[in-house]
Amino acid sequence: MRKFVLALALIAAPVMAQRPPAALAYTQLPDPAQEAEARALMATLRCLVCQGQSIADSDADMAGDMRALVRQRIAGGERPDEVRQWLIARYGDYVTFDPPVGGTTWPLWVAPIVLLGLGMLVARASFRRR
Structure with a gap:
């Protein structure tokens, strides 16, 4: 019985490890001006997993989380430069395609x-x- 439970846990582990994408990872903002600002910013930020793609182009979970974060902050009233500086402070200069x-x-x-x-x-x- 213990072997059966262990085997079942090993089979179910990858399924349970997957989580749904962040709320705004694939959803546009209702305000077209804010969405345009978010998209322009996302095109300049590097996916930390893919490294060669922007977070706008990447399908990685991390990029989805970063897209959601950018949209949440811009919807909250922050300017794109403020969001960019916050991401650089959090992830370092590598997060941007044009490091200072x-x-x-x-x-x-x-x-x-x-x-x-x-x-x-x-x-x-x-x-x-x-």
């Missing part, structure tokens, strides 16, 4: 410029030889 220039992110901003400059120098030297 700082001590840890300056290589992300400077490296493309340096590489472009080096490429131009190599191209110039190559053309001079010919």
Whole structure:
């Protein structure tokens, strides 16, 4: 009997672990202006699970929770910048697709410029030889 109960618990565990999505994860706000603000903000926020998708495009549960959170806060009267700053404070700069220039992110901003400059120098030297 104990083995039967244990087997039943193991089979039922994945079903019980699933939870319904957050209330506003897939539901639009009634006010079209607020929904437009929420969607614009969601397009700039990175899904922490998928990492390459915005929370607007991701189907991950975490992205759904973040969409619901954004909609709840905007419906509550917060501006998108305030919501964005709150999410950055909670999850770090990685949550945004355009991290601010700082001590840890300056290589992300400077490296493309340096590489472009080096490429131009190599191209110039190559053309001079010919």
